[in-house]
Amino acid sequence: MKRQMIFLGPPACGKGTQTGRLAEYFGLPHVDTGSLLRAEIKAQTENGMIAKQYIDKGHLVPPELVGSIIKDRLSQKDCTNGYILDGYPRSLRQAEILEEINAELNKDEKANFMAIYFDVDESLLLSRIVNRRSCSACGEIYNLKFHPTKVEGVCDKCGGELTQRKDDTEEIARERFDTYKRETAPLIDYYTQKGVLHNLDANGSINEVWDRLLKIVE
Ligand code: AMP
Numbered sequence: 001m002k003r004q005m006i007f008l009g010p011p012a013c014g015k016g017t018q019t020g021r022l023a024e025y026f027g028l029p030h031v032d033t034g035s036l037l038r039a040e041i042k043a044q045t046e047n048g049m050i051a052k053q054y055i056d057k058g059h060l061v062p063p064e065l066v067g068s069i070i071k072d073r074l075s076q077k078d079c080t081n082g083y084i085l086d087g088y089p090r091s092l093r094q095a096e097i098l099e100e101i102n103a104e105l106n107k108d109e110k111a112n113f114m115a116i117y118f119d120v121d122e123s124l125l126l127s128r129i130v131n132r133r134s135c136s137a138c139g140e141i142y143n144l145k146f147h148p149t150k151v152e153g154v155c156d157k158c159g160g161e162l163t164q165r166k167d168d169t170e171e172i173a174r175e176r177f178d179t180y181k182r183e184t185a186p187l188i189d190y191y192t193q194k195g196v197l198h199n200l201d202a203n204g205s206i207n208e209v210w211d212r213l214l215k216i217v218e
Pocket of ligand 1: 011033034035037054055056058059060061062066086087088089090094167176
């Protein structure tokens with residue numbers, strides 16, 4: 001049966017790293033709304049210009065805009081066997097939109113839908129965010145303190161140059177945490193009530209969290 005997985009958790013809880021690995025493991029597309037929106041900004045599309053105004057403040061991009069981007073992406077052929085959805089949904093309205101999209105996608109074949117909540121000690125997250133860097137070529141995520149590259153500023157995987165996201169500053173990160181608490185955290189109850197939520201202890205090293213994640217999804 002096809003797998004459709006979504007992931008909840010505060011900014012910098014480790015979702016990006018783990019969902020990237022999971023996508024490779026299952027051979028499913030890793031669909032990450034943050035990256036899709038940043039690509040729109042880079043390409044200077046109309047959607048990108050609108051999204052930028054919200055991202056730069058640490059607020060959520062309007063649900064209709066993200067909804068149309070995600071609908072297009074999930075309707076592509078590579079999502080036929082399922083998807084690993086990272087950073088969507090982020091509000092109750094988005095959860096409803098995803099249900100509408102899934103109803104359409106799953107007309108002919110049922111899906112195994114799972115929501116996984118990254119339960120993490122939030123006191124560490126701000127320091128993770130301001131020290132986070134990613135490869136400008138392949139997107140691999142590093143951290144200056146907790147997961148540095150072997151050569152400073154150079155990606156271990158592809159040799160690309162490391163960059164810092166514009167919204168990974170302390171001020172914007174604090175706003176993103178507030179947005180998460182207000183808009184996204186209510187989804188934990190929402191999916192619990194639907195009986196599809198799995199709690200993942202997301203504290204510890206990347207490999208420890210990975211082992212726990214595999215036990216849930218396999
Ligand atoms: P992320 O890369 O997941 O940390 O997302 C970076 C920023 O993109 C967020 O702070 C939001 O402004 C925006 N964003 C990403 N995903 C969504 C979404 N599902 N809904 C609304 N805005 C989003």
